[in-house]
Amino acid sequence: MTATRREAPHHNKLTCYIDYHCRRPECVERYTQQNRARRLAHANGTWDKLIDAEPVRQHLLALHAAGISIYRVASLTGMDYKGVRIYTQHGYKNSEPRRRRITPEVAARILAIKAEDVGPSKVDATGSRRRVQALAAIGWPGETVAVRAGLHPRHISTLLQQPTILASTAQGIADAYDDLRYRSARRNRVSKRVATRTRNRAAAKRWPPPKYWDESGAIDDPHFTPEYKLTQAEILAEEARWLMDIGGLTRTQAAERLGKDRSYIDRVLGPEYEAAA
Template identity: 45%
Template sequence: MTTSTPTRTDAEPVRRHIRTLYAAGFTDRRIAAIAGLAPETVSSFTRPINRAGNRKGVKRTCTPSVASKILAVRAEDALPGLVDATATRRRVQALIAIGWPIEHIARHIGVTGNHLRLAMGRPRVYGRTAQAVIDAYNELKDKRPHRNGVGRVEASRARRRAEANRWPRPAYWAERMDVIDDPDFEPLYGVTRREIVAQDANFIMRTAGLNKAATAARLGVDKSYLDHAFRDHPEYAIEVAA
C-alpha cells in the first residue's frame, strides 16, 4: 500500500512560529531571506489585509515545502555582520516618541549616546547593534520612562522631539512589524487628511496640469476643501486658475 505526500498542510503552526519570530525581532523580510522565500509569502500568514488595503482571508493551508522552510528559521539565528539600519532607526525613534531619551536607550544596550546617534545616521549597522536595539525595544516599549529612571523633563523633551519629527510610537509599529525594516515604506504618522490631500493635489497639478476644480474632483473632495488644505499647508499650494 502506497501513501501519497500531502499537497497542503495546516498553516496555523507556521503562523504561530512566525509570531514567535516577530517577538524575537524578526521581520518578514528577515524570515524570508533565511528561508529562501519571498517576503510576501511570509506576510501572507499573518496579514489579513495586504499593503494595498485589500481585505484578504486568513491563510488556512500552505504547501509542506513552505511550511518546512519557515519552521526551520530559529529565533536564535544570528544577524549578519551588517544590516540595513532602517529598522534600528525606527525602533530607537519609537522609544524616543514615548519618552525614552537616546542616552538612556544607548546605556541600556551598552553603548554611548553619541555611538547610537552615529549609528542612526548610517545606512547600515552591525548585526549585534541591531539585535541589541531589538532587545532594548522589546523590554522598554511597554515601560513608562519616568518610572524607570528618566526625569519627567527629559521624557517630555524626548516626546516633543519625536512629535516635531513625526516619529511613530511602538503602538503604530505593532500593526506594521512586517514593514518596519522596509526603507520604501513611508509611515504616514501624524499626517492629517488635509495634508495628504494637499500633497496629492500638488503632485496631480504639477504632473497632469489640472486646475484646482479638476484636481479636487479627481481626489473626490470639494474645491473648498482643497482650498482649505492648501491654506493649512502652503508648502504644497500651487497658484493656478480656478
C-alpha cells in the same frame, strides 16, 4: 488615522498581493495559482498541515550564535521581523506565546538560510530608526536605548542617519525596543525632566509611538509612509506629491485624481513646492 501602503518592495512573492493590494496581472496570476494548488491539495488529501517548529527554532538560535540575527533572517526571507521572532520567543505581548507549529513553506524558507552562505551583513535602517523614535515618544531617550542595545550612547543619532546599518546593530535595537516598549521610563531611572523633554521632542517631530506601529504593522517597511497626527490637508498634500513625483502626473491631473479643485491642491502644497502644469 491610518496610512496607506503604496508600491510593494518586490513582486516575486504573495506579499505584494496580500499586504500591498497589488493587482498586476502576473501577481494576480501567482496568487490564483497558489490558491488553486491549495484547493487541489485539500481535495486530494495531500495538503501539508502545520509541523513542529522546534527544528526552525534551533536553526534560528544557531544562526544567531553565528552572527546572523533574526532581523537579518527576516530580511533575507522577505518575512516580517515579528513573523520570524515569534518562533524563538513570546510575542510583544506576553499573552502571545512562542509558536510551536509552523507551515512547511515558512519552515523551508527559514531553514534554507545557511550561515556559511550568508554571513553578517547590513540591513535597511528604517525599522531601527522608527523603533528609537517610538521609544522617544513614550519618554525613553536615545542614549538609554543605545546602552540597552549595546551601542555607544553618543553614536546613536549619527548611526540612525545612515541608510543601512549592521544587522547585529538592528537586532540589538529591536531587542531593546521589545524590552522597553512596555516599561515606564520614569520608573526605570530616567529623570522626569529628561523623560518629559524626550516626549516633547518626539511630539514636535510627530514620531509615532509603539502602539501606532502595532496597528500599522509596517515599522520595518521603508515604503510605508506614516500619517501619525497629520491633518487632512497634509495627507492630501502628501498624496498629491506622490502622484506627481512617482506617478508622473501634472498638478492639474493630480487634483482631478484626488477629486479636488486645482486651487485647493495649490494651497495645501504651499508656495515652497515647485508648481507643475
